[in-house]
Amino acid sequence: MSLSANALSVSANSQTPPRERILAAASDLFYRNGIRAVGVEAIAAAAGTNKMTLYRHFASKDELVAEYLRRLAGDAGHFWDGLAAAHPGNPRAQLRGWLAAMEAHVVDTEQRGCALANAAIELPEKDHPARRVIEQFKAAQRERLIALCGATGADEPELLADELFLLLEGARVSAQSVGPTGPASRLVRMGEALIAAHLS
Template sequence: MAKLPPRERILDAAEELFSREGIKAVGVQAIASRADTTKMALYRHFATKDALVEEWLRIVAADYTAVFDRLEEAHPDEPRAQILGIARFIADGLPEISHRGCPFINSIAELPDRTHPARRLIEAHKANQMRQLTDLCARAGLSDPDEAATEITFVLEGAQVSTQNGSVEHAGERLMRIVEAVLDRHSAPKAAR
């Protein structure tokens, strides 16, 4: 089997190491070694480690954005099914992140400078997700789309952190029940509340 080009090997190595060990703990030499290349080759593709971190997070963000696109394609004109699909995606991914956690949450913790390009990328990605979720809640006819999207976001993010720290058992099942309850509560007529 042909070896991947150096840039792709570097990105794969960075993803593996950053996800497993964190951004600050991983040096450029470790990434180059894992990618079976040299530091010089790494710097030919990425001017700085920060540029590599930003590109890695751009790819992770694109993967999450693709979930929204796939769900829209799979469930056109069914915003509730799309919202539940997003929750299912997170719930199903919880075992995978249990050892290290959400790459965005962890990266934000390691990038306290709000002007850092990777930090700005995460913030823009999260803001876009919130807009998309709010739009889905509005299209689902929920009484307060912004509040429903906020509650769902808190549940999705909280489930990831709770899985990482091991404080909640059966987090995926519970996440799904809570998201369904949020949708049901915001779908109920105001007089019934």
């Protein structure tokens, strides 16, 4: 089972510190091939280094996985911040921007859903260090969505947020089984209908 990999600019650049190169290579391989499908040796090779250096920066593969997810959670937080900065005082526009970005992400065939959700499916062990990261991230995601729905003046912000949350989560996972042209392609329209129903 040959793994697919891309030559990432960061991992090819030997100017970048090895820890960053390893994380970049691991992110790429984990996301596209699955966490369990990727060995540490392949990660080190893709990062232009070797297994020893990898283990000098990460205590174990599980810790590398946790850090990989931590980075993605941070990126998502920055995306939310960017939305808020782009539409200050306009929660409705922020919500609209979020929906549009999510639909674009779902339709993109290069994407394979939410890395955090995928990891939760792939790593059912309750004591895996990645689980803390996943649970905290998803809870924070939901909280932000609830706050945003509340700011728009929806009648039941928490219910609306959960509807949108499930809609998105379903779109991202179903794109991998029925394909991105299926139900997931009308995410914006569905979301707008939900929002409208709660603003009456």
